[in-house]
Amino acid sequence: MQGFGEILDLLATGEYVSGEDLATRLGITRAAVWKQLxxxxxxxxxxxxxxxxxxxxxxxPDRLYPWEVTKNLHTKVMGRHIEYxxxxxxxNQRAKELLAExxxxxxxxLAEEQTAGRGRLGRNWFSPPGSALYSTLILKPQLPPYDLPxxxxxxxxxxxxxxxxxxxxxxLIKWPNDLYLQxxxxxxxxxxxSGELGRVEFLLLGVGVNVNQHPEDxxxxxxxxxxxxxxxxxxxxxxxxxxxxxxxxxxxxxxxFKALRKGFAETLAYCRQYSATLGRQVEVSxxxxxxxxxxxxxxxxxxxxxxxxxxxxxxxxxxDVSLVGPDRPGKT
Amino acid sequence: MKVKEIKELIKILAETDITELKLERYGTxxxxxxxxxxxxxxxxxxxxxxxxxxxxxxAPAAPQPMxxxxxEQAPDPSPEEDMELPPxxxxxxxxxxxxxxxxxxxxxxxxxxxxxxxEPGEVLCIIEAMKLxxxxxxxxxxxxxxxxxxxxxxxxxxxPMFILEKV
Numbered sequence: 001m002q003g004f005g006e007i008l009d010l011l012a013t014g015e016y017v018s019g020e021d022l023a024t025r026l027g028i029t030r031a032a033v034w035k036q037l038x039x040x041x042x043x044x045x046x047x048x049x050x051x052x053x054x055x056x057x058x059x060x061p062d063r064l065y066p067w068e069v070t071k072n073l074h075t076k077v078m079g080r081h082i083e084y085x086x087x088x089x090x091x092n093q094r095a096k097e098l099l100a101e102x103x104x105x106x107x108x109x110l111a112e113e114q115t116a117g118r119g120r121l122g123r124n125w126f127s128p129p130g131s132a133l134y135s136t137l138i139l140k141p142q143l144p145p146y147d148l149p150x151x152x153x154x155x156x157x158x159x160x161x162x163x164x165x166x167x168x169x170x171x172l173i174k175w176p177n178d179l180y181l182q183x184x185x186x187x188x189x190x191x192x193x194s195g196e197l198g199r200v201e202f203l204l205l206g207v208g209v210n211v212n213q214h215p216e217d218x219x220x221x222x223x224x225x226x227x228x229x230x231x232x233x234x235x236x237x238x239x240x241x242x243x244x245x246x247x248x249x250x251x252x253x254x255x256x257f258k259a260l261r262k263g264f265a266e267t268l269a270y271c272r273q274y275s276a277t278l279g280r281q282v283e284v285s286x287x288x289x290x291x292x293x294x295x296x297x298x299x300x301x302x303x304x305x306x307x308x309x310x311x312x313x314x315x316x317x318x319x320d321v322s323l324v325g326p327d328r329p330g331k332t
Numbered sequence: 333m334k335v336k337e338i339k340e341l342i343k344i345l346a347e348t349d350i351t352e353l354k355l356e357r358y359g360t361x362x363x364x365x366x367x368x369x370x371x372x373x374x375x376x377x378x379x380x381x382x383x384x385x386x387x388x389x390x391a392p393a394a395p396q397p398m399x400x401x402x403x404e405q406a407p408d409p410s411p412e413e414d415m416e417l418p419p420x421x422x423x424x425x426x427x428x429x430x431x432x433x434x435x436x437x438x439x440x441x442x443x444x445x446x447x448x449x450x451e452p453g454e455v456l457c458i459i460e461a462m463k464l465x466x467x468x469x470x471x472x473x474x475x476x477x478x479x480x481x482x483x484x485x486x487x488x489x490x491x492p493m494f495i496l497e498k499v
Contacts, residue, residue, distance in 0.1 A: 318461045
């Protein structure tokens, strides 16, 4: 898709700009300007025209168009190449298909709507159009395999910091990959690895964030457990998804390269400090067995230590964690 | 030279500090070396404590394998670990700790079945650790002759998962 960043900048100064000026400054013909304006209107931009004065951008659509995301984006790697879809099976799925074409590191897949959004191992992820943030980043981390799962934590930390910075409320991390705000799940992370044994080629970092949904947008059975940033924080206005995404890409880039360079100490410290899990009674299920205990520690290797009823301690490295207890929702 | 004589030579060698012995007699050449790693730094070896073969180190910096879900003590190493494979067979081991899944999602068909011939790059299984889904691909063309782990079971670092027969 063609980029419209330049013409939008010219239209968004707050003052009318004539078609002739636009043509000169963009170095294109007036016919080409007219064509671009037409396309922008079709894409949802509100552009007013006034005879004798020219054109003025009045409103931008709530869309994750690549030129909106990259506007003022100062990352070196994350999101420097973007694929954007109105509707797609899932961004992770598309990223997987893209691997055959040797994508550059930091390639970002975005979608307004997912028709087959996936949670862990193919579970469905609720996905209404335009209200959530669905993204997958393609990364090539130079790490030994046993360090790779900690990148899930890095993404969770980056997202928690992003929301704290943008919306002034800090979500807690439910080990290892979900974010909770005021007791409700607002985000999930699904990381996938692809590559031959012992030689990692690509890591797909899929992040879904509930941004602007209304409570009634969620199926009734999860309404108590999940929410959107907007509904939980009681915002009148829609929250800008492109703003959130930009901030996330910048913070993630810092966190990711810091972890690759210096290790995961800071990541783990954050996960411990802002944990929705530690100190709580939890149930961990691996699909067949369920283990109950109190979450007491997130270890250096990223695993979760539980203290079971007998007082014995055991480490958990995989499986689904549910918070059990008086004031928390269960598994979401 | 008789086998018995060679055996005796080996025995003698083992009881001394000599690490290498070459002998030539009646056109027969015998060369005996103690099985010590070539680059052993500490040569403090006693007769009863000779390493039989150089240790295979898969990843020098690997941390201790972590117990899987609910394991309160490290499980006994599975018997397959010591299994010696014929040269035409390949063992696929877990590159990380996690939960082993044979199918992309619950209820879906497994990635591979026994007897199936797989190509390099084909996915054999998924190992999940901390919500990281690790698709394990084969690096060899081969026939699956054994699947050593059950779906949904925890795997340790380095644990054998599949045996392939090269085709």
